[in-house]
Amino acid sequence: MDLQFTPQELAFRDDVRAFLHNKLPARIAHKVKAGQRLSKADQEEWHAILNAQGWLANHWPKAHGGPGWGAVEKFIFDTECALAGGPRIVPFGVNMLGPVLIKYGNEQQKAYWLPRILSGEDWWCQGYSEPGAGSDLASVKTTAVRVTDETGDHYIVNGQKTWTTQGQHANMIFCLVRTDREAKAQSGISFLLVDMNSPGVELRPIRTLDGDHEVNEVFFTDVKVPAENLVGEENKGWTYAKFLLTYERTGIAGVGFCVAALAKLKVIAARVLKNGQPLAQDPLFAARMARVEIDLENMKTTNLRVIAAVAGGGVPGAESSMLKIRGTEIRQEILSLIRRAMGPNAIPFVEAAQYEGYAEPPLGEPEAATAAANYFNYRKLSIFGGSNEIQKNIISKMILGL
Amino acid sequence: MNFQHTEDRRMLADSLNRYLLENNSIERRHASAEGIFGYSKTLYAGLGELGAIGALFPEDAGGFGGTGFDVSVVFECLGRNLAVEPLLGALVVGQALVAAGTEAQRAHLEVIMAGSTVAALAHDEPGSHYEPSHVATTAQRSATGWVLNGTKAVVPVGDSADLLLVSARTSGSTQDDDGISLFLVPGTAVGLSKRGNGRIDGGRTAELTLAHVAVGADALLGTEGQGLAVLERISGYALLALASESLGAMDVAKDQTLEYLRTRKQFGVPIGSFQALQHRMADLLLEVEQARSAVINAAAAVDETDRITREKALSAAKYSVGRIGTLVAEESIQMHGGIGMTWELPLSHYAKRLVMIDHQFGDEDHHLARFIALGHAVDVDMAEA
Numbered sequence: 050m051d052l053q054f055t056p057q058e059l060a061f062r063d064d065v066r067a068f069l070h071n072k073l074p075a076r077i078a079h080k081v082k083a084g085q086r087l088s089k090a091d092q093e094e095w096h097a098i099l100n101a102q103g104w105l106a107n108h109w110p111k112a113h114g115g116p117g118w119g120a121v122e123k124f125i126f127d128t129e130c131a132l133a134g135g136p137r138i139v140p141f142g143v144n145m146l147g148p149v150l151i152k153y154g155n156e157q158q159k160a161y162w163l164p165r166i167l168s169g170e171d172w173w174c175q176g177y178s179e180p181g182a183g184s185d186l187a188s189v190k191t192t193a194v195r196v197t198d199e200t201g202d203h204y205i206v207n208g209q210k211t212w213t214t215q216g217q218h219a220n221m222i223f224c225l226v227r228t229d230r231e232a233k234a235q236s237g238i239s240f241l242l243v244d245m246n247s248p249g250v251e252l253r254p255i256r257t258l259d260g261d262h263e264v265n266e267v268f269f270t271d272v273k274v275p276a277e278n279l280v281g282e283e284n285k286g287w288t289y290a291k292f293l294l295t296y297e298r299t300g301i302a303g304v305g306f307c308v309a310a311l312a313k314l315k316v317i318a319a320r321v322l323k324n325g326q327p328l329a330q331d332p333l334f335a336a337r338m339a340r341v342e343i344d345l346e347n348m349k350t351t352n353l354r355v356i357a358a359v360a361g362g363g364v365p366g367a368e369s370s371m372l373k374i375r376g377t378e379i380r381q382e383i384l385s386l387i388r389r390a391m392g393p394n395a396i397p398f399v400e401a402a403q404y405e406g407y408a409e410p411p412l413g414e415p416e417a418a419t420a421a422a423n424y425f426n427y428r429k430l431s432i433f434g435g436s437n438e439i440q441k442n443i444i445s446k447m448i449l450g451l
Numbered sequence: 452m453n454f455q456h457t458e459d460r461r462m463l464a465d466s467l468n469r470y471l472l473e474n475n476s477i478e479r480r481h482a483s484a485e486g487i488f489g490y491s492k493t494l495y496a497g498l499g500e501l502g503a504i505g506a507l508f509p510e511d512a513g514g515f516g517g518t519g520f521d522v523s524v525v526f527e528c529l530g531r532n533l534a535v536e537p538l539l540g541a542l543v544v545g546q547a548l549v550a551a552g553t554e555a556q557r558a559h560l561e562v563i564m565a566g567s568t569v570a571a572l573a574h575d576e577p578g579s580h581y582e583p584s585h586v587a588t589t590a591q592r593s594a595t596g597w598v599l600n601g602t603k604a605v606v607p608v609g610d611s612a613d614l615l616l617v618s619a620r621t622s623g624s625t626q627d628d629d630g631i632s633l634f635l636v637p638g639t640a641v642g643l644s645k646r647g648n649g650r651i652d653g654g655r656t657a658e659l660t661l662a663h664v665a666v667g668a669d670a671l672l673g674t675e676g677q678g679l680a681v682l683e684r685i686s687g688y689a690l691l692a693l694a695s696e697s698l699g700a701m702d703v704a705k706d707q708t709l710e711y712l713r714t715r716k717q718f719g720v721p722i723g724s725f726q727a728l729q730h731r732m733a734d735l736l737l738e739v740e741q742a743r744s745a746v747i748n749a750a751a752a753v754d755e756t757d758r759i760t761r762e763k764a765l766s767a768a769k770y771s772v773g774r775i776g777t778l779v780a781e782e783s784i785q786m787h788g789g790i791g792m793t794w795e796l797p798l799s800h801y802a803k804r805l806v807m808i809d810h811q812f813g814d815e816d817h818h819l820a821r822f823i824a825l826g827h828a829v830d831v832d833m834a835e836a
Contacts, residue, residue: 050520051453052751058452121452335823343745343767343822350744357454371737444736445729449709451721 078134131305176224202276302376489655499566519750530699551673609657610647773815
């Protein structure tokens with residue numbers, strides 16, 4: 050038993066810290082720490098900085114431009130980034146499509162699409178969920194019919210996708226589509242890459258409860274997609290989608306985000322007064338904070354245990370479901386406590402204060418402007434990426450054998 | 452970073468588990484727990500022979516372990532096998548001897564490790580409710596040593612222990628931190644009366660009344676009036692030991708409940724096919740893994756020299772197993788249904804042990820409050836710096 054990082058890992062951590070100190074723009078870090086909304090340009094700027102360092106696609110194999118890190122390095126990188134106020138890497142191209150192309154794409158597709166993900170030339174979004182297929186992805190209804198005409202082989206796509214995160218920024222979408230209507234549920238689904246600028250693609254914003262525009266609906270009406278945009282084999286898309294669900298999710302607990310949020314909470318609780326005493330001295334509030342702090346300390350070790358098992362050659366299967374459930378619960382609880390700490394000042398909602406450049410004096414604590422909006426926004430954590438209930442189904446089936 | 456135990460510790464765990472499996476069947480365990488001593492003298496001596504007690508102490512004290520992970524491995528095995536043998540007393544009294552004993556006092560270590568002397572900590576008092584500095588028992592100097600008066604509550608195997616470590620006040624008043632001293636008192640001392648009871652989770656405890664118990668000057672362990680620091684140190688080992696024991700018992704309760712979900716049929720199907728139960732079982736698994744992490748953190752921390760870091764991790768672990776152990780116990784009984792309520796089912800005894808661990812050396816609430824107070828101590832230090 051040894052809970053310490055090796056000297057090499059500590060040296061690596063120092064490198065990451067130095068990089069963040071020198072390269073993470075203070076303006077962006079400030080927005081992240083303040084819980085303000087990031088623009089497309091902010092995210093592109095950060096991606097470009099990471100890519101220049103060779104750290105953007107940090108779990109891709111070296112041959113495709115990855116840095117060749119193991120699970121421990123990735124954990125250290127993710128944690129340090131979060132602590133420094135680095136934005137989350139937009140996952141759709143780098144974390145989701147990239148690994149699928151590397152494993153199942155043909156040489157042409159890899160050579161064409163992978164560099165464009167790294168360079169930011171393409172901004173990808175994810176076309177999995179449909180109005181009738183949320184957690185139950187296998188019931189996708191969007192169809193793709195293969196046709197041949199004078200311009201070559203194509204698919205004609207019809208249907209609707211939803212919850213398309215940051216689709217308004219995207220020029221490309223990877224979709225699960227039904228190519229065989231006779232086949233049962235999981236078979237008959239294909240994995241297709243669609244240009245968002247094709248005729249027949251229409252994007253409509255969905256306004257979420259925090260007033261933000263983060264997700265969208267995407268409608269497809271007789272959209273013509275070149276047959277070469279099919280990834281892998283026709284009707285095997287479910288295999289590729291499932292691969293993504295088990296691919297390298299040791300970072301899913303978001304330990305770094307939790308630690309950063311807890312540090313923020315502690316600063317607030319030491320400053321906000323109730324009955325002339327810091328909130329941190331209020332027995333009930335202190336107990337809520339201590340409970341989540343202990344849970345987080347335990348989860349850090351649980352996460353490192355899973356990582357150590359992976360480093361030793363194991364495969365993180367359903368263990369990542371445990372990390373997802375508890376990691377999201379902890380982060381949601383901390384955000385909830387930050388909201389509570391604001392007292393009545395959590396109520397006023399100034400939309401402009403969610404963005405950079407708002408210069409009016411704060412109503413109450415400086416964090417009050419974003420506390421409630423962030424709390425509501427992050428209710429998504431336990432819903433997306435396979436809801437926490439779906440994760441329990443996975444644990445039940447894969448670990449418990451029930 | 453490595454979460455595997457060393458080969459030596461794995462071998463120790465294997466031999467302990469095998470020995471207990473062969474010699475501590477649930478029937479024999481009940482017989483021991485309900486016997487006059489509340490444990491089996493034969494089994495305890497056997498554990499001593501196997502090195503289970505020696506593993507709790509460092510080499511310079513005559514043992515062959517003594518690190519947090521050694522303690523953890525031993526007590527996890529005891530928890531798995533629901534053993535009632537008094538190793539906790541050996542650990543805390545032995546560690547007190549290691550920390551503060553004179554050469555002559557440390558001579559007790561050899562017989563403690565052999566399992567031939569049974570030691571017990573007599574610290575809690577009626578009304579102390581986990582508060583370590585609550586000591587009303589007094590020790591007054593006499594011509595030849597000390598005279599002790601007072602009452603000690605819920606002393607494990609207190610009615611038959613050979614060697615008692617008694618806390619008593621040599622100055623100050625009941626709640627003071629200063630003025631607590633520790634004394635080694637033989638179980639046969641004149642003036643010591645014992646009211647023995649069975650425990651709801653098996654084994655025995657006793658309320659001890661000390662009426663003019665005279666001991667020699669050499670009975671004082673450590674510095675007069677400075678016993679609280681030693682008590683904190685040895686309680687730290689107890690917290691780790693109990694957390695590890697709890698983890699071992701949780702694993703068994705969880706496995707037995709899972710097996711029941713797979714085999715018990717209602718409405719023509721295994722009850723484990725019902726999502727309501729699947730999700731509760733998934734929650735249980737997740738919580739048990741969090742408890743395992745808490746125990747690992749505590750085992751790594753018990754040898755830590757920075758007091759706040761060490762004590763926070765130990766309280767975090769005891770809080771965690773207090774909360775999670777109780778949850779595992781309640782959920783296991785509930786998911787078993789009526790059969791979970793029976794004495795006949797071994798699970799019910801695991802459940803009782805899990806809940807009663809929360810009543811030893813401070814419960815969930817006590818350690819949450821302690822964790823918070825320790826954190827405030829850091830904040831104050833930082834503010835003053």
